[in-house]
Amino acid sequence: MLLLCWLAFTMTSVDRSTWGPASVFVGEDLGVPLASLGVFATAYYIGYVCSNAMTGVLSDRFGGREVVTASLSGAGLFMIVFGSTTSAVVGVSVQAVIGFFAGADYAAGIKLIASWFQPKDLGKAMGLFTSATSLGTVIANTVVPWMINHYSWHASYRLFGALSIVTAITCYVILRPGPVVNQAHRTHDQKRPSAWKTLITNRDLMLVSLAGFGGFWGTYGFVIWSNALLIEGHGVSGTAAGFIVAVFAGTAVVGKPLIGMLGDKINSARKPAIVILVLFAGILVFFGTLDHVPTLLIVAPVLGLVGYGYLPLLVAMIPRLVSSDITGRAAGATNAFWQVASTLVPLAIGAVFAATDSFLAAFCALSVGPLAGAVILYFVNENGGNKADPGSRSESEKTLSH
Template sequence: MVLTLCWLSFTMTSVDRSTWGPASVFVGKALAVPLASLGAFATAYYIGYVLSNALGGFASDRFGSRYTLTISLVGAGAFMMVFGATTSAAIGIAVQAVVGLFAGADYSAGVKLLASWFRPDQLGLVMGVFTAATSLGTVIANAVVPSLIEKSGWHTSYHLFGLISIVVGVVLFLVVRPGPVTGEHASPARRGSTLAALVRNRDLVLLALAGFGGFWGTYGFITWSNTLMIKGHGVSPKTAGAIVAVFAATAVIGKPLVGLIADRFGGARKVPSIVILALFVVTLIVFGSLGNVTGFFVVAPVLGLAAYCYLPLIVAMTPQLVESRLVGTAAGACNAFWQLGSVLVPLAVGAVFQATNSFLAAFLTLSAGPLIGLLLMLPIKERATRTPVETS
């Protein structure tokens, strides 16, 4: 039940985030925003999201995961509804930042809550299921939003998903409680040394930088692919949404499967991550070289596997690179840094496409992220999988 509700909460914040992709062209037209400036909305969202990720672990430790998850979902849902009613570009950008500020807290809170219910030796598959929510959120948004826009305008999708997020947050608050598995908590006196220990950890820093590159490609595609296909090749909004839905759908199964396979075969994650990132680079370039709907549909599922399935592997690598007392803080800090790729890529891709009007140039810009990411993974020294310990 706890895994289901954590997964559902992460799915809804992912739906909220992914709604922008299929809605962006219509929002831009309604608010008189030029194409190159549409990335400002996504960047504002991710600025709030990164800040929230950085603070989410602290909030979960201080106030509890249940409260943090509830505030995250209810706040994000409420401001999604506010965005659906906005008529000003400036206000819309500010509201997107607030949506991100609430939504980002649910990652650390979900990880902390799941860790209180599942033993360490179970977390590989559990985190695969949990992180599959980001892919499913993209599927739902791209499958539903174009039809909602066609029938009743872009405002409806923000009102609908915002309301559902609020309902899920309330249900979670009423039902979920912390579990029986507890971990070590650092005392206030040790918090100062915690940050220094993370910064000095060469392998953790490399993993954070590599994840930044991966997220650059993944969330750059999610943010811009609909608009690029519509503007670059005249694909209809509904068809573009279907292509992105296919892109994300394969990862819904792929993430748990990759996590399970890695756990079953000795817990090695570095080499599979490098292989998947390499495939990501190739498929982004191939996708950018295409010019027809059939080709987009053929490549989309492979691209989706590559764009998402490195994530459970690098999430599972984090505990291998730090002491037990630093696992929570390291996970939150890494995720916050990974999300910086999501902050910067919308503006970068928008600028490249505006300057070149080239579909391929935009996708080459996206592919630079995972390429750098796989190169940074190479020198990481992967530790042996930690032996599970009994907790009181």
């Protein structure tokens, strides 16, 4: 079940990452100038953030399997549609639809995984699950250039779209909710508040959301701006800058599961997350002082390890902080809030660099996010006043047992 959730998330991550290596060629075909290509990515992320905020509700109501299937099917279908588009206006609209469908997979995957793993084992599970985003970037940046050289950018979108639909069918046939139930601790005479009120008044969940916002500020600020900062600030070639960022992201494919396992080993996700966020902030500042490519390449994998390593730990905390019946809402809402950081940080770092013309100043501004996240996380009770009921079983599991 974990591997299928991971495969589904990998496919939606590949779908998202296909735009990067294909964008220039799409622009040439559709007559879109280079400066305007960002509109396609913006449209995608608008759909993605809206989906994260909304479809967690569907995961809680209809089940993770159904939402994963719809997510992959819809994203795959519109990937194929985008591969056949000849209009820039239509292309932008289709990207928004792809983003909306692809964004639904995250919350549904977390809900399913949390139903199969005890809270004490969620670190390793979420470590593998979240490694999908990094692996998707690696796959897209490896396969898409080859597809373009031998066929066309259209072929890459059609290929990944078809694979997404095949994965959707596989998930629908095999995926099932598990027996693990987590219930919020409350006395018998207390009435259950509405789901959204429960989330908003959950102090620890709100703090984790703020901490993740700070982490994403550093991570995606680096991913979005590092190429330009390296080229403009230090005169690094475009090829070398791209390779440095690839090393940064590639490290996370292995690093996320290992860090998740560490959290399980010490029976805490909060403590290692705080350490990692502090290290992330410090290494960002240190990275900003470097100016030689060999040194940058040495530091990049270490930066990638801490730059992504906090994520599986934060994700593992979410099912521990809320009841199983609202895990989808919690996962979707927190990720939507985290993604807002990735839309704001490009503007902030651009303004800092424009005002100071300083590579170091830009990286100091990036480091503020993870440092603030570490401070916020210090005040989180990762058990959240909830109690896991490992012996509880879903109704379907009870029926099967009888």
